[in-house]
Every structure is written in structure tokens, then in C-alpha cells.
Amino acid sequence: MYATERHALILERITQHGKVAVRELAGDLDVTPETIRRDLDQLELENLVRRVHGGAVSNSLGSLAETAVAERQPLNHDAKVSIGEAAERLIPRGFTGSILIDAGTTTAEIAAALVRRPSDELAKLQVISNSLPILALLAAHSELTTIAIGGRVRGLTSAAVGPSALTQLAALRPDLAFVGTNGISAEFGLSTPDPDEAAVKSAMCRGARRVVVAVDASKFDQDALTHIAPLSSVDALVTDQPPRAALAAALTENDVEAVLA
Numbered sequence: 245m246y247a248t249e250r251h252a253l254i255l256e257r258i259t260q261h262g263k264v265a266v267r268e269l270a271g272d273l274d275v276t277p278e279t280i281r282r283d284l285d286q287l288e289l290e291n292l293v294r295r296v297h298g299g300a301v302s303n304s305l306g307s308l309a310e311t312a313v314a315e316r317q318p319l320n321h322d323a324k325v326s327i328g329e330a331a332e333r334l335i336p337r338g339f340t341g342s343i344l345i346d347a348g349t350t351t352a353e354i355a356a357a358l359v360r361r362p363s364d365e366l367a368k369l370q371v372i373s374n375s376l377p378i379l380a381l382l383a384a385h386s387e388l389t390t391i392a393i394g395g396r397v398r399g400l401t402s403a404a405v406g407p408s409a410l411t412q413l414a415a416l417r418p419d420l421a422f423v424g425t426n427g428i429s430a431e432f433g434l435s436t437p438d439p440d441e442a443a444v445k446s447a448m449c450r451g452a453r454r455v456v457v458a459v460d461a462s463k464f465d466q467d468a469l470t471h472i473a474p475l476s477s478v479d480a481l482v483t484d485q486p487p488r489a490a491l492a493a494a495l496t497e498n499d500v501e502a503v504l505a
Contacts, residue, residue, distance in 0.1 A: 245273060245277075247283065247286075250275070250279075250280075250283050251283060251286070251287060252272060252318070254269065254280075254283060254284070254287065254293070254300075255287070255292060255293070256270060257269075258293060258301065258302050259302070260346060261295070263299055263300065263301040263302070263465060263466075264284075264299045264300055264301075265298055265299040265343055266280045266281055266284070266298055266299050266348070266390055267298075267384055267431060268299075269287055269299075277445055280324075281289040283299045284299070285298055285349065287300070287421065288300070291478050298375050299390050300322050303467070305452075317394030323348060323460045323484040323505070324350045324354050324370055324460060324462075324483060325354050326505035327350055327353065327458050327459070327460060327482050327483060327484055327505045328351075328353025328354045328355075328356060328357050328360070328458070329353070329357045330482050330503055330504075330505035331354045331357075331422055331458045331503075331505075332354050332357035333483070334360070334420075334456060334503070335420065336482065337365065338367030338368070339365075339366065339368065339369070339401050340368040340369070341368075341369070341370070341402070341418075341419035341420070342369070342370045342371075342372065342416075342418040342419050342420075343358075343369060343370070343371045343372070343418060343419065343420050343421075343422070344371075344372045344373070344416070344418040344420070344448055344451075344452055345371060345372070345373045345374070345375070345378055345421075345422050346364060346374070346375070346403075346420040346421070346423045346424050346444075346445060346448055347373070347374055347375035347378065347402060347403030347404075347423060347424070347441075348375070348401075348425075348458075350458045350460065350485045351362065351375070351378065351422050351423070351424045351458055352375070352377060352378050352381070352426055354422050354458060355373070355378045355381050355382060356381065357373070359381060359382065359384075359385050359388070363385075363387045364387075365385045366385055366388040367387045367388070369388060369389065370389040370391060371388060371389070371391070372390075372391040372392075372393060372416065372418060373390075373391075373392070373393065373399075373437070374392075374393035374394075374395070374403050374404040374405070374444060375402055375403055376402040376403075376404075377402055377403075379392050380428060382468075384417055390405075392489055393409050393412050393413060393444075394404070394406035394409065395406050395407070395409035395410075395441075396408075396409075397410075398438070398440070398441065400411065401441065403440075403444070404444075405430065405438075405440040405441055405444050406440055406444070409444050409447075410443060410444065410447055411494070413447040413451055414447060414451070415450060416451055417452070417453065418451065418452050418453070419452070419453050419454065420452060420453065420454045420456065421448045421449065421454070421455050421456065422456050422457075422458055423449060423455060423456070423457050423458070423472075424445075424447050424457070424459065425457060425459055425463060425464060426466065426468040427463055427465075427466035427467050427468045428457065428459060428463050428464060428465075428466070428475075428477075428481070428491065429464075429465050429466060429467050429490075429491060430490045430491050430493065430494035431467070432463075432467040432471060433448075433471060433472065433474040433477075434457065434471070434472035434474075434477075435466075435468040435469070435470060435471050435472055436468045436469075436470055436472055437468045437469050437470065439469075439470045440468075440471065442470035442471065442472045445472045445473070446472050446473055449472065449473040449477045449478070450473075450477070454479045455473075455478050455479050455480075456476060456478075456479060456480045456481075456482060457478050457480070457481050457482070458481075458482045458483075459481070459482075460483060460485075461483055461485035461487075462482075463485055464485075464487055464488060464491055465483045465488065465490070474498075475494055475495060475498040476478060476501055478498070479500065479501065480500065480501040480502075480503055481495060481500055481501070481502050481503065482503045482505060483502070483503070483504065484504070484505050485504070486502070486504065487502065
């Protein structure tokens with residue numbers, strides 16, 4: 245296989261899985277690890293990948309990489325809808341209690357699934373959010389009690405963050421929190437690029453009686469700059485694909501239920 249063919253295959257795998265490992269590629273392509281390392285070095289020089297320990301990731305997956313809500317909305321849309329519906333099913337029918345929904349395009353699908361419930365069920369719920377789009381969706385249903393977490397709104401994510409948001413969250417003990425994350429890994433747990441966003445998500449994880457993380461598989465084995473919470477803070481992970489070996493083992497070790505949409 246020519247180098248150009250290997251490069252194309254490496255880029256295709258990174259597009260599909262978010263990352264590649266040197267030893268795995270060497271075995272699959274029947275070349276030495278040194279050859280794969282040279283391939284990855286060349287692709288990094290061309291600004292097509294970013295080298296990490298043991299392999300490479302997409303060049304768009306730096307620890308500070310963050311895109312606006314409008315850009316993220318269409319990405320993996322079908323998976324997000326499925327995840328949203330599967331996560332919403334974790335709320336028992338006839339449930340009477342409080343639900344916290346974090347800002348994000350995947351968590352927005354949970355809210356969209358929730359408001360499709362019958363009016364008499366919505367009337368039993370209090371739903372809390374720091375997301376302007378999610379709050380607008382919830383507020384359109386008058387039978388539902390909606391509580392807004394306020395603060396400085398980040399234009400990039402339409403999420404309320406900062407001291408006001410943290411003060412409100414510290415006074416709340418919701419029954420169930422649905423939290424989003426930019427990365428989830430065995431070593432670093434949950435993470436996101438912005439420290440203010442991380443502080444709010446961390447407060448959600450600390451305050452809720454039960455924490456459900458909702459992410460698609462593109463977030464697996466990714467570490468953003470700022471730590472949110474360890475896997476031990478999570479009760480369930482709702483996603484669209486089985487986690488790979490290291491993450492799956494860490495989830496099991498921390499008693500995190502993996503729910504496939």
C-alpha cells in the first residue's frame with residue numbers, strides 16, 4: 245500500500261472514530277509502528293491531524309475547540325434525536341419531581357422528547373435549565389413548571405454561566421439531571437473547553453440525586469481543557485454506540501450504566 249493510500253485510510257478512520265492508535269493501524273495495515281508514526285507526522289505537518297500519545301485525533305479536537313450551537317445542531321443529528329428519546333425514557337411515566345436539563349444540542353433533544361408527553365404528566369414536573377433555547381421550548385407549554393437558571397449568557401452555547409448560575413444551582417437538589425459534555429474519557433472523566441461552563445456542569449453533577457450524561461460517540465476518549473466531574477459522579481451514560489474498551493471498563497468500574505439509544 246502506498247503512503248497516500250495509508251494517509252487516506254487514516255483520515256477516514258479519524259473521521260469515523262475521532263482518533264487512531266499507532267499499534268492498531270500498524271497491525272491492520274501490516275506495516276511497522278515507525279511507518280505509521282511517520283505517516284501521522286506528515287499528516288500533522290499538513291494540519292490534517294493532531295498527534296496525541298499513542299496515535300492521533302482530528303485536528304478539530306483540541307482541548308479548546310468549541311463550536312457555536314448553530315454549527316453543532318446538524319452534526320450527528322439522527323444520533324442526538326435517538327439519544328434524546330432514550331434519555332427521556334429514563335424518566336418514569338407518571339413521575340412527579342424535578343428535572344434539570346443542561347445546555348447543549350443533545351440535551352435539547354431530551355427536552356423536545358419530554359414535552360411530547362401528555363399534558364397531565366407535564367403538570368407533575370418542574371424542569372430547570374440554564375439554556376435559552378431549551379427554556380424557550382419548555383416555556384411554550386403552560387402546564388409545565390419551568391425554572392430558569394440565570395447569569396451571564398455565553399453567545400457560543402446560549403448557556404447561562406457565572407456566579408449567579410452557581411448560586412442558584414447550589415440551592416437546588418433536583419431528582420434527575422441530564423448533563424452534556426464535550427469529552428468523556430477513562431482518565432479525565434467529563435470535560436469541556438470553557439471553565440465557566442465547566443463550573444456550572446460540575447455544580448449540576450454535585451447537586452442532582454441522579455446524573456445522566458447524554459453524548460454521542462464522537463465525544464468518547466476525548467479530553468477538553470477543563471475537568472467537569474469524575475465518572476464516579478455519573479449514574480448513567482446514554483449514547484449511540486458502545487464505548488471502546490478502556491472507557492467501557494472505566495464505566496463498569498464506576499458503576500455507570502451504559503444505555504444505547
